Amino acid sequence: TFVVGEDCIKCKHTDCVEVCPVDCFYEGPNFLVIHPDECIDCALCEPECPVDAIFSEDELPADQTEFMELNAELADIWPNITEKKDPPPDAEDWAGKPDKLQFLER
Numbered sequence: 001t002f003v004v005g006e007d008c009i010k011c012k013h014t015d016c017v018e019v020c021p022v023d024c025f026y027e028g029p030n031f032l033v034i035h036p037d038e039c040i041d042c043a044l045c046e047p048e049c050p051v052d053a054i055f056s057e058d059e060l061p062a063d064q065t066e067f068m069e070l071n072a073e074l075a076d077i078w079p080n081i082t083e084k085k086d087p088p089p090d091a092e093d094w095a096g097k098p099d100k101l102q103f104l105e106r
């Protein structure tokens with residue numbers, strides 16, 4: 001499965017949702033997640049993210065392993081998203097910033 005990692009938090013560009021053939025992205029206030037049981041590993045979303053926030057679970061950085069559980073947990077709670085929308089106005093300011101998990105809104 002593919003996993004949305006920390007770099008998505010407060011960036012949320014949503015380009016990823018447009019290419020997913022099985023529509024398995026789910027949207028929270030400032031972060032998106034992939035439903036691990038629905039993702040078919042097509043890899044189409046990975047290059048679409050402007051901040052490189054999406055990883056194959058095999059390539060998820062060691063310091064982001066908790067995002068696997070987080071994607072699974074939140075995908076069950078949050079609503080589905082299939083159409084791109086504008087990112088937050090300050091998305092550029094947050095691109096690549098470390099330690100953003102503390103800002104995750106549920």
Ligand code: SF4
Binds near residue numbers: 045
């Ligand atoms: Fe969707 Fe493919 Fe990305 Fe999985 S890898 S979330 S199926 S676009």
Ligand code: F3S
Binds near residue numbers: 004007012017049
């Ligand atoms: Fe997030 Fe990148 Fe998609 S910032 S919403 S994973 S395009």
